[in-house]
Amino acid sequence: MDSTAKSWWYLLSTAVFLAVAAWAPLYIPDWLLVLEIAFSVLTGLLLLRLFVIYHDQQHHAILPKSKVAEWMMRGFGIIALSPSSIWRASHNHHHNHNSKIKGSHIGSFPIMTLDHFQKASKSARWIYLFMRHPVTIFSGYLTVFMHGMCLRPFIMKPREHWDCLLALMLHAGLGAWLLMFHGWDDWLLVQVIPHAIASAIGSYLFYAQHNFPDVSFYDKSGWTYDRAALESSSHLKTGPVMAWFTANIGLHHIHHLNARIPFYRLPEAMAAIPELRNPKVTTLLPRDILRCLRLKVWDVKKQRMVGLDESDA
Template sequence: MPYFLLWWLSLKAAAISLWLLPPLLVLLSFFSVGCFSLMHDCGHDVLFRSRRLNRACGFLFGLINAMPQLAWSRDHAFHHKTNGNWELYRGVADSHTVDEFLSSSGFQHKLYAGLRHPAMAIPGGFYYLAIKPRLDLLLGLTTRSTLKPWANKAEFNDFVLSNLITCAGALALGWWLGYGPFLGIYAAVLAMSAAIFIDIFFVQYIFEKSYARNSENWEYLDGALKGTSYLQLPAILRWFTADIGYHNIHHLSERIPNYQLRLCHERNQHLLADVPILKLSTMLECSKFLLWDPSVGHLVTIASLSDGRAAEVSRDSAQAVQQPRSAQGAGTEAGSAVPGSDG
């Protein structure tokens, strides 16, 4: 497997000169992103036809990224069921409403914006992969809180086993290869790979006029077509990310495997007129849309609040909130357009 070959080359390179490491670390990080994308597909039960094979491989792909897969997949399934309903799911950045933001202090404003700066994806990504699963297990075992990271016995067993293998593997490999080189490379790869897929995941939902309704005005298909984007990526990045840039299609039918997403996208252009199209060059611009304004039904920037809570945006969007578009049949068409899309 290229991932493990790159690990071997990285350790050899580190023994010669640290200046040889950066290109190998970048490649390792992208292969780690690929493994996370395949773990994601296993969670949807679509990478293989066998449910057991999806389960086993999902667990192994999760180990590569130090992430217990079963609980992650259940949480991800909730995101799919509620995407665009920001009353139930506030997105990857846990966005505040305009009123919540305005009611907080100036220091809290700066802290809120600072924690959601694109550069925070690196330390945030390291925390998400390297620390959070271990901390969640520790807190789940030592506190009486009903908010456990696992929902049932199967998830608990998966959570414990994944964490035990991750920690034991890190200790054993550190003892064998040297804790300095191993942990240094491992930490860098986890931080970089998590930053990549956090940023890619972020712009799938966070962009100008992204569909963001309350429960009363929410439509599932509008959430898929207007609340997710089509992220145009170069061919090499499409390969590493398992074509997750076709995210609108993925949300229309999560039963479509990654290797069919592009074909399904091409065959259903007539359904995708309202889908936002993003590019790598526009990703940074999307990071400004940090607040949810329920009165207009989409995301706004902090800067827009100085202009009367974005009055001009409200005028453009009021009708869309009052008359949610119905897209009956779109999900069925998208899911049936590709042979074998039932997994």
């Protein structure tokens, strides 16, 4: 299903756009601050797009036989604070255990049943709610990526995840260079703001694609791969501009059904297969974001995710 020419075009064009946008603030006069900020925001959105392309390549959905693409994407994974060693292990686990009440926490946001939450210790509750808190999600640059995808894996298995240390060192080195030779303003514009934007949107997308009002979770007896894809992965609707910057990852139910479909062919798959046209939907509208963020635990009796204000907890 992969078109080599298309895949290289999307990868290389996005990488070039990203490189130009990322370094532009260093060469734009300081009095054009609005333009500098615009390029900084654009860099964050292009980082997000290239991350989804990286995600596709790691699934072997695009350029599966290209060693050049493999090494390019490994390098990008380090830049994006999502090194290949931990990304592949955790994300493959996520695909194979998505929506299971037990075992789905690796590579995803944790899920507790209401009963389990009520019986948990105060410290366990606190950790659980902290990991699902909006501040934690939207601070993904520090919490999800720098800590969760780099620092923690390296501390736990340093030999296996040496690339996680390399990612942290690279970010520290880039930050030091920018601060030393360009100042704190360029450090913010070139490094902090773009990564904060890409990480915040990316973390929320990953959360909302599996934590939305109509989501389903299963115990071992009720779980199947197809059901998990179609009933526990959302179609996060966006406009055409955001669909481009997110490389169609909003069509997440199709991606989970078959991770080998390239991102640029997900709309084709939805149009061609009637069974894929009625997915569970959420959006990036404020009301839907709030609906997703307030969900905390799985209520077994009600068979839906609920907020703590809906429970006796």
